[in-house]
Amino acid sequence: MPSDLGHALLGLLARRPSTGYELARRMQRPVGFFWTAGHSQVYPELARLEDDGLVEHDEVPGRGPLPTKRYRPTAAGLDALRTWVVADLAPQPVRDLEVLRLWSLWVVEPEAAAGLVERxxxxxxxxxAAYEADLASLAGDPAALEPDSPAFASRLTLEGGRLTRRAALEWCDLMLAELRRPR
Amino acid sequence: MPSDLGHALLGLLARRPSTGYELARRMQRPVGFFWTAGHSQVYPELARLEDDGLVEHDEVPGRGPLPTKRYRPTAAGLDALRTWVVADLAPQPVRDLEVLRLWSLWVVEPEAAAGLVERxxxxxxxxxAAYEADLASLAGDPAALEPDSPAFASRLTLEGGRLTRRAALEWCDLMLAELRRPR
DNA sequence: TTCGGCATGTAACGGGTTACATGATTGA
DNA sequence: TCAATCATGTAACCCGTTACATGCCGAA
Structure with missing residues (x-):
């Protein structure tokens, strides 16, 4: 059974067959909005997925010194993806360096703290802005309304990003108001 | 210069001197809301901080087989914390396994997808609920209004958690409505 | 001609998680 | 008496980041 990264790659390949290089770029955006990986992770993971019979490849003409391989999921790979998507998920520990800093912002002067919050x-x-740009490019697509279409899932995740980032902005404004309230 | 974990520990010790064991527990909650660490990380990191002269300890009576050490930040440690809090912060890559799954929810049936969203x-x-409980316990504390008090920073970070989790709930409701819309 | 993009891989390092190891005290 | 809590530490492993290594093609 593949790692989270393996399932992320299966999710990408289920949408569109790609080379390792393309997968690494697609992991920057849009998937990079919530999961990232460099190419040095992608190539070994693809090999593992292929060993497990979850992806297969053919060689296509390319411009690298080594043969260019285009990967696609096998039927078993799609099954593994479907199983993983709805599998039980342990509560995820949050890791947010920004909040960690804000939690200690009482040790600095209010003006300095406000500067941090501004950033x-x-x-x-x-x-x-990035979420809204991507949402705009999906706006005219009728597939974005069909629950069995990738565009539908893309739209929902972007919508989630929009809502939570708006809330974060609201929060920053609240902090700024408190830090700059005359005393 | 200490790692992020080191600064997290300094942030905890700036609020209240603690043993390694207590720090490990405090890293579960409330700091665990946005940063976690197990005791196997805490003990070596404390030793490193002490080597760098950022924390110091004395031995107190305790119940373990090894001597119980209570740590507190040195003046240099508090300086390091202040510097770190307002230092430049590279844009943080997000890592959210839940959203990664939701991004592939188009591969499963809408009812199954709705079940995932419910969870x-x-x-x-x-x-x-946890955020609101902690906020309630701060409600009566006048220190929570003073920007140089730890309670102030605690209140603001909890407020942030409240706003973003509310937005997340709103988002889940939006997804459920779309997945269950009659077709 | 030189820089950026295409294209594939390996290696070293650092941080985090899980498991190993020990042992006293307190409460059910 | 048995389990949980206090209390400290080490070791193995996994994952992610950064750096190393190679080399062609097209555009400025």
């Missing part, structure tokens, strides 16, 4: 806010605003 | 929703609801 955090800018990061959320940037991410929100 | 995700329950997790958010549970976390939200």
């Amino acid at each position: 955090v806010r800018a990061g959320h605003a940037e991410r929100l | 995700v929703r329950a997790g958010h609801a549970e976390r939200l």
Whole structure:
């Protein structure tokens, strides 16, 4: 049974066959919005998936010094993906370095703290803009309304990003108001 | 210069001197809401911080087979914490296994997908309840209004958790509505 | 001609999780 | 008496990041 990364790659390949290089780029965006991997992770994982009979490849003309391989999921690979998607999921530990810092912001002067919050806010605003751009490009696609279409799932995840980033902006504004309240 | 974990420990010790064991427990909650660490990480990291002169300890009576050590930050440790809190922060890659699954939810039947979303929703609801419980216990504390008090920073981070989890619940409800819309 | 993109892989390192190891005290 | 809690540490393993290594093609 593959790792989380393996399932991430199966999810990408279920949408569209790709080379390792393409998968590594697709892991930056849009999948990189919630999961990332470099190419040095992708190539060994593809080999493992192939050993397990979950993906297969053919060689296509390419521009690298080594043969260019295009991968696609096998029937067993799609089964594994379907099983994993709805499998029991242990509560995920959260790991958020920004919040970790904000938790200690009482040790610095309010003005310095406000500066930090401004920068955090800018990061959320940037991410929100990216989500909305991707959502806009899906807006005209009728497939985005069909639950068995990849565009549908893409739309829902982007919608989630939008809602949570908006909440984060609201939170930053709340912090700024408190930090700058005259005293 | 210490790792992120080291700064997390300094942040805890700045609030209250503790033994390694206590730090490991405090890393489960409330700090565990956004950063976690097991005791097997804590003990070596404390030794490193002490080598760097950022924390110091004295031995107190305890119940373990080895001497019980109570740690507190040194002046240099508090300086390091202050510097780190407002230091430049690279945009953080997000790693969210739940969203990764939802991104592939188009491969399963809508009813099964809705079941997954229900479970995700329950997790958010549970976390939200924890935030609100902690917020309630801070409600009467006048220190929670003073920007140089730990309670102030605790309140703001909990407020952030509340806002983002509420947004997540809203999102889950949106997904459920779409998955169950008659077709 | 030089830089960026295509294209594949390996190796070293660091951090996190899980398991191993020990042992006293307190409460059910 | 048995389990949980206090209390400290080490070791093995897995995963992710960064760096190493190679080399062609097209555009500026």
